[in-house]
Amino acid sequence: MEKMKTISNELQDWIIDTLKQGVSPLAITNGLIKKGFDARFAYETMFEIAFASSDIKGASTYQYEPVYLNEQPHSIVVDNQMVFVRSNFIKPTIIQLDHVLSDEECDFLIERAKCRLQPSKVIDANSGAEKAAAGRTSKGMYFKLQEDDFIARIEKRISLLTSYPIENGEGLQVLHYEVGDEYKSHFDFFPENRVDNRKGGQRIATMLIYLNDVESGGETIFPKINASFTPKKGSAVFFHYSNSLGEVDRKSLHSSLPVQRGEKWVATKWIRQKAID
Ligand SMILES: O=C(O)CCC(=O)C(=O)O
Ligand SMILES: [Fe+2]
Incomplete structure (x- = not known):
């Protein structure tokens, strides 16, 4: 029909x-x-x-609060890794970082994730249950928080960079997109009626780390400000979208454009207001 x-x-x-x-x-x-x-x-x-x-x-009344990454403006040494700040947007708050992970760390993460991939899901706003969604065609998996020394080391680095405790982070997610796969426009924060204050509360920020260079396509875009980020192995986009008043920033809407050639691997760390559990 x-x-x-x-x-x-x-x-x-x-x-x-x-x-x-x-x-x-x-x-x-x-x-x-x-x-x-x-x-x-x-x-x-x-x-x-x-x-x-x-x-x-009146969502444009979101009040921006300063977000600092480890105090220093252009390069940050954490965990023996020199991370560079490439660009910094204020509204919405997006900080683009280079050298968050080394090439070897990216390769190892992909290798570890490969055999555990499942079709990606979204949270149903009515039931709260996870379900498959037409707008999200990638495959993904989650590591447990501090699953082993390697994952714990990456989580510690993200925590040092952002100043949010490791316990506020959800388990690291790895996503794999093949040609044509995309993740349509969405917010990372939860709908207001789905925030569980006993389990970390609202999501406040995302560290999205690119694990490979994509031959063509696969950019992460923020359509409300026409910003586009091209995946680069080991680099990251950190964005922040909830403030201390409990407001959420609708300018943080974003999507992953379809991969046109090659494949795309990313690792996502979602950070909550409070420790989870
Ligand atoms: O793969 C991307 O570029 C975006 C991923 C994303 O938005 C997410 O994991 O929430
Ligand atoms: Fe997202």
Whole structure:
């Protein structure tokens, strides 16, 4: 059957109301796809509506607070590793870093992750359960926090760099994208009604580390500020999106563009407000 590619005004209003109730755009999009809408049309329409309604809600009032990486502006020595700050955006807060991991560390992480990959999931905003999502075609796996000495060393370096305790970090995630794989626009923070204060609370920042150079495609983009980051082995993009008032920064919307040639490997460390557990 031909997939639907138009949307009524009533349905648009219903989507805006549902978003206001805290249901995530991805959950609504998946609902639209199930109801017979074309997947790409559903994603594009959903994010147009989500942008518009986030502006109605005054999301641009997010108050930025200073974020420092280990005090020093251009190079940071942590754990015998000289990390370089390449660029620094304030709104949203994004810091681009070189030499977070050595080539050997990237290769070893990929090697360790390879045999444990599963199709990537997203969190369902209604049930809170993990489920497969059409907008996320990569495969991924999680290491346990401080699973062994090697993982613990990487986690310690991220903690030294960001000044957030290791215990605030979720287990390191490794993602693998093949040609055509992408991760559509999303926020890393949880919808307000899904924040579990007994388990670390809201996500506040992400350290996204590129584990290889991608032949073509696979950039991480922040569409609200037209920023694009090209994967480079061992380099990272650190972004921060929750403040001490409990507000979240909708400018931190981001996506991974489809890989066009080659493959893409990344490691993601999500950092919470408080220790998890
Ligand atoms: O692979 C990327 O560039 C983005 C990954 C991402 O957004 C995430 O893991 O939350
Ligand atoms: Fe993300």
